[in-house]
Amino acid sequence: MSIRDRLSGNEAVANAMRQINPDVVAAFPITPSTEVPQYFSTFVNNGAVDTEFVPVESEHSAMSACIGASSAGGRVMTATSANGLSLMWEMLYIASSLRLPIVMACVNRAVSGPLNIHNDHSDSMGARDSGWIQLYSETNQEAYDNFIMATRIAEHKDVQLPVMVCYDGFITSHSIENIELLEDDKVKEFVGAHRPEHYLLNREEPIAVGPLDVQPYLFEHKYQQASGMRNARKVIQEVSEEFEKLTGRKYEFIEKYQMDDAEVAIVVLNSTAGTAKYVVDTLRKQGVKAGVVKPRTFRPFPGEEIAEALKNVKAVAVLDKADGLNGVGGPLFTDVTSAMMVNGVLDTKVVNYIYGIGGRDVKADDIEKVYRDLQEIVSSGKVGNAYRYLGLKGGRD
Amino acid sequence: MAYNLKEAIQKPNRMTAGHRMCAGCGAPVVVNAVLRGLKEEDHAVIGAATGCLEVSTFTYPYTAWRDSFIHTAFECAGATVAGAEAAYKAMKRKGTLPEDEHTKFIAFGGDGGTYDIGLQSLSGAMERGHDMVYVCYDNGAYMNTGIQRSSATPRFADTTTSPAGKVIPGKQQKRKDLTEVIANHHIPYVAQTAAIGNFSDITTKAEKAIYTEGPAFMNILAPCPRGWGYETEDLMLINKLAVETCYWPLYEVIDGRYVVNYKPKNKLPVSEFLKPQRRFKHLFAPGNEWMLEELQKEVDERWQRLLDLEAMTNQ
Numbered sequence: 202m203s204i205r206d207r208l209s210g211n212e213a214v215a216n217a218m219r220q221i222n223p224d225v226v227a228a229f230p231i232t233p234s235t236e237v238p239q240y241f242s243t244f245v246n247n248g249a250v251d252t253e254f255v256p257v258e259s260e261h262s263a264m265s266a267c268i269g270a271s272s273a274g275g276r277v278m279t280a281t282s283a284n285g286l287s288l289m290w291e292m293l294y295i296a297s298s299l300r301l302p303i304v305m306a307c308v309n310r311a312v313s314g315p316l317n318i319h320n321d322h323s324d325s326m327g328a329r330d331s332g333w334i335q336l337y338s339e340t341n342q343e344a345y346d347n348f349i350m351a352t353r354i355a356e357h358k359d360v361q362l363p364v365m366v367c368y369d370g371f372i373t374s375h376s377i378e379n380i381e382l383l384e385d386d387k388v389k390e391f392v393g394a395h396r397p398e399h400y401l402l403n404r405e406e407p408i409a410v411g412p413l414d415v416q417p418y419l420f421e422h423k424y425q426q427a428s429g430m431r432n433a434r435k436v437i438q439e440v441s442e443e444f445e446k447l448t449g450r451k452y453e454f455i456e457k458y459q460m461d462d463a464e465v466a467i468v469v470l471n472s473t474a475g476t477a478k479y480v481v482d483t484l485r486k487q488g489v490k491a492g493v494v495k496p497r498t499f500r501p502f503p504g505e506e507i508a509e510a511l512k513n514v515k516a517v518a519v520l521d522k523a524d525g526l527n528g529v530g531g532p533l534f535t536d537v538t539s540a541m542m543v544n545g546v547l548d549t550k551v552v553n554y555i556y557g558i559g560g561r562d563v564k565a566d567d568i569e570k571v572y573r574d575l576q577e578i579v580s581s582g583k584v585g586n587a588y589r590y591l592g593l594k595g596g597r598d
Numbered sequence: 599m600a601y602n603l604k605e606a607i608q609k610p611n612r613m614t615a616g617h618r619m620c621a622g623c624g625a626p627v628v629v630n631a632v633l634r635g636l637k638e639e640d641h642a643v644i645g646a647a648t649g650c651l652e653v654s655t656f657t658y659p660y661t662a663w664r665d666s667f668i669h670t671a672f673e674c675a676g677a678t679v680a681g682a683e684a685a686y687k688a689m690k691r692k693g694t695l696p697e698d699e700h701t702k703f704i705a706f707g708g709d710g711g712t713y714d715i716g717l718q719s720l721s722g723a724m725e726r727g728h729d730m731v732y733v734c735y736d737n738g739a740y741m742n743t744g745i746q747r748s749s750a751t752p753r754f755a756d757t758t759t760s761p762a763g764k765v766i767p768g769k770q771q772k773r774k775d776l777t778e779v780i781a782n783h784h785i786p787y788v789a790q791t792a793a794i795g796n797f798s799d800i801t802t803k804a805e806k807a808i809y810t811e812g813p814a815f816m817n818i819l820a821p822c823p824r825g826w827g828y829e830t831e832d833l834m835l836i837n838k839l840a841v842e843t844c845y846w847p848l849y850e851v852i853d854g855r856y857v858v859n860y861k862p863k864n865k866l867p868v869s870e871f872l873k874p875q876r877r878f879k880h881l882f883a884p885g886n887e888w889m890l891e892e893l894q895k896e897v898d899e900r901w902q903r904l905l906d907l908e909a910m911t912n913q
Contacts, residue, residue: 224688227681253688255681258722262677265719268670269681273643275688277681295670401666401682402689402701404641411669412658 203448204382210338210373213345213380214280214306214366215240219250220388221352223304224275224395227255227266229285232318233370234308237280260285264292264303271301272410274400276352279303282370283310286324290331296363297332298426299410302355302395303363305333306348309471309522310370311559319560320370322470325499326523326532332426334364334433335500337470339456341378344368346450347497349383352392353440359432367499369472371560383448391447433501454503456495457510459485463492465575466511468537469520470496473556473563477520480568491572499533504540511541516550516575516584520591522557530588531555550578556591567592603796606634610664612642617662618654622830624820624837625651625735627793628800629706632733632816633665635804641665641701643686645679647711648672650742651735673715676723676732679705683728702808703730708820709750710740713776724783724813731807734776735820745825749774752845753896754889755877757825762880767889772896780815781851787814788851791859792837799848799859806850819846827876839871844901849908856908868897 208216215237218226226245228238238256245254255270257263263279271277281289286307296303307325311317325335336351338344344366351364368374383391399408414422434454441452458478460466467477474495484491494510494517496503511517519538521531529535534553541549554571557563571591578584612633619626629651636642642665646652652669655662670678683703689695705723707716712734720732739757740746747760751769756762760769777790787810789803800818807814821828821836828836840846843866848859869890872878881889 224692224694225681225684227684251688251691253684253691255684255726257677258718258725262674262680262719262722265670265674265677266681266684269645269668269678269683270685271681272668273682273685273689274694275685277685291671292674299670401643401668402641402686402695402699403666404699404701407641407664407666409656409661409663409667412656412661413653414658418658 204384206380206382207377208341208380209236209375209377210341210344210368211236211308211375212240213341214348215244216382217345217348217388218278219244220383220385221276221278221349221392222250222389223252223278225253225255225267225270225277226279227257227263227270227277228279228281229257229260229263231260231282231285233310233374234280234282234285234306236374237306237308260288261292264289264296267303268292268296268299268301271303272299272401274397274402276395277303278305280306280308282308283312283324286328287312293328293331293333295411298422300361300426300429301363302361304348304351304355305363305365307365307367308370308374309367317559320372321558321560322522325365325367328365329500329532332362332430333500334362334430334498336364336366336498337496338366338368338373339472339474339495341373341376342380344373345380345382346444346448346452349388349391350440350444350452354433354436356395357436358398360429360436362429362433367471372472381448387447391444430501437498452497454496454498454506455510456497458493458495460492460494460510462490464490464515465572465579466492466494466514466517467520467568467571468494468496468507468517468533470499470522470533473520473522476563476565477568480565480572484569484572489572489576502536502540504536505544507537508540508544508546511549512546514549516552516578518552518554518571518575520554520556520571524555524558550584552578552584552587552589554589554591561592563592601798601802603798606797606801609634609638612636612664613655614662614664618657619650620823622823622828622833623650624737624793624822624833627833628733628735628818628820631793631797631800632704632804632818634801635808636702639700643668643679643682643701643703645669645675645682645705647675647707647716649708649711651706651708653742672711674719675705675707675711675716676719679703679730680723680726680728683730703728704808705730705732707732707734708741709734709736709738709748713750713774714748720780721783724780724785724815727812729812731814731816733816733818735818737820737822737825739822739825741822741825750776753893754881756880757877767880767886775900777817784854785813785815786810786853790817790847790849792819792841792846792848794834794837794841803850825877828874832874836871836874839866839874842866843868843871843897845871845897847901847904849904855911856904858904858908868894
């Protein structure tokens, strides 16, 4: 029997870490992820786990220590947010290129500057091409479940890549929700033992990690790394199916909400998907055929699934909680539109909204406005400006 | 165990020949002298900061390292090796590794990766008490990128970012005393050494550092023929002059107690150390005697301070 509890997102993830009982957790505090290492160090000091907790002096060292520990053969985890993730930058790429299955809780927060501690996705979106698998989580339950599945996905021999489990700072990290935890032994059994093929601490087979890798080799090594990300699709599916058998909770690449006959739809990540589903319920009662597409994986990008979900939609709004700062739109928007184009979905009108930057509240009314705008696009047949802002004070739409 | 050169050199080099370090470079001499401090039966996880040593000893698909080796980036050899040590502790505790397993953890970094960009990572690793040794091979500039000044570069030295110009004659700032910085972390063992004579000083200290429980730090002079401008065959002479002039004193700090290992009976003027090096050539031009005087004063003051610390901590 699973355990019903009420936990914040951070507490849930720290509990997942406790149940997994990794070899090393190296972390540096940063709001709003700080609670994860806090809770975890309590588990360590109370003997609930036998993990080595490394309270490093910076996030750069957190990721460096994770890389050292993972290369050594340990199962390794960390947590961070915003500028902490930025400081890890260099090491994120090194972790993925060394094919290390490190699992990170990325508690989404706006990256400076100016300084802001609240939620948006500029941190993980900035790291989207660092070679890490990214799983996004709407609720505390999803953050917990994704974290447990992440361990299996990361360590799979066909993948061997680090995984970032993203969830919204404060909104998810600090809000207490009902949650179903698995029993400790079930988590232990599900994740299994970590058995790396090659590792520094195997004295029978000393290895060298992190060479100077010049023109004749680097290209092929990056290709192999990209193959790991491509292989991750199959592995994510298998692990999610196994998890469903264990828990009854189904996870796919994308979640489709009321999409079967949807004419207008929103594509959105993380907690705002909850608000969008609520608005869809309201609109459906009024006869509006509205739906939501919530990508769970952003890396690997579920392009085919998103294109398939949107092919019969008349107009879609892609909501980005990070501005692209590129003159054309946010990162989710550019990837979604590319996927539509590549997969031949050319008749669906598409518009982008930048929203919720720096923790700006996004209310049901805001989401409803987006659906109304989509209805207007459908009736007029014109998109107009596709790069829009939602809830911006004194700005244009 | 008393040091014996004949026995020490019987041990196979743990960093093999065939690497690409320059002839006359101090770093590979330092590395092998340090690794001779390991018991032959013990496995080691060796880390290196990005730098000459790393790029010359581990160019894919070749490695010169017989032990397990890891390089990640420039500024984080301390944290990287600390992470491996943390995994070792946990894996032994959990029984993933046998209880009688003996693996030692050693990080190498040049002065760029240690005094400067990697100082924070080193400081953190030492303060947290990881059972590891961090070895700085100090060649007094960023040699891998082409001889740019570092905080380890001596005053007045000519480097490519502190050139001896017509107006500004080389580096204007004094050299950071990293050995002292780390000694003030109050860790069990800190040593400053150089590869001189029969290598007794360097290898004995390495053995102490490796087999002292907890963090240890070694700062080792590693002359660079290209950056310093000496003849490659003069490597050992340069090391000797650095010690005989007290430019680079040999000493240890054992649980806070200073031990000066060598006090020259006839302390040579620092100019003897500077003269064979191209980077100090301008100091010997007429009218520049004041630079030699100032450097001598700096060396004398530091040497006296070290003797004072020894006296004070052995009362």
